[in-house]
Amino acid sequence: MSETEEFKPYTILPGETVSLDKYKNEKDVIKIGPGLLHEKHQISAMKAGTLKNYNNQKWWIDSSQRRYVPSLNEHVIGKIIAKTQDYFRVDIGSAHSALLSTLAFEGATKRNKPNLEIGALVYARVSLANKDMEPELECISATTGKANGFGELKNGFLIKCSLGLCRSLLNPNTPILTALGEHFAFETAIGMNGRVWLNTADISNTILLSNAIKNSEFLSAKEIKQMVKELVKQSEDDMEL
Structure with a gap:
């Protein structure tokens, strides 16, 4: 049995081939x-950027692109911009709006469809991503057929971030969300299309946390801890007023 090599992120250019077998174990599914x-x-590679991975199983190219390009099974946050009897048209920040079937929700039937208003936010999964077709979304898990957190995002606050920051926030050990979670109670949904939904019981904390998340992009873990410490003190001072 050959030993796996330790992977280090590196710059890659369009057209370059990538050999991943040397980085994975026999049981890893790429x-x-x-x-x-x-x-x-x-x-x-289809674009220039930095080749990265998560647990040697999920691989992607991280780049500084501004426009989101839909990819199959990615989680996104979209805004309803139009609706018909059978579909919602959703803005996900890509070149083309996406289609979301009224039946693509847990428990939805022809007689029992979700009634989402224009302007509503939804957390969805990309179910079709093809350069020659409009992207399609679903608000159900591909494996369980259940909502699993997908659906309408009520209340809360929408933050627009870079695509790179959103991907880093999906890491379970991301420093900023870990540090904030030690001091604040909040709900969050992270879209890989550069959008983060945040909800707290106090609007002032929502603004505080949203600014912290956006400001964390280029900070080290140590700097993030210091920033959160200062935010906690600021929040406590505001409560005393």
Whole structure:
């Protein structure tokens, strides 16, 4: 049995092939994400950026692109911009709006459809991503068929961030959310399309936390802890007033 090599992120250019076998164990199942294409038994880069991975299983190219390009099974936050009897049209920040079927919700039937108003926010999964077709969304899990957190996002506050920051926030050990969670109670939904939904019991804390998340992008873990410490003190001072 050959030993796996330790992976270190590196810069990659469009057209370069990527060999991932040397980084994975026999039981690892490789999933490729944005920027990578699996075709003719090889994986190649579709854009320039930094090749990254999570647990040697999920691989993607991290770049400074501003416009979101939908990728299959990614979680996104969208805004309803139009609706018909059978579909909602959703803005997800990509070149084209996405379609969300009124039946793509847990428990939805032809007689029992969700009644989402224009302007409502939804947390959804990309179920179709093809460069020649409009992207399609679903508000149910691909594995369980249940909502699993997908659906309308009520109340809360929407933050627009860079795509890179949103991807880093999906890491269970991300420093900023870990540090904030030690002092504040909040709900969050993270879309890989550069949008974060945040909800707290106090609007002042919502603004405080949203600014902290946006400001954390280029800070080290140590700097993030110091920033959160100062925010906690500021919050306590505001409560005393």
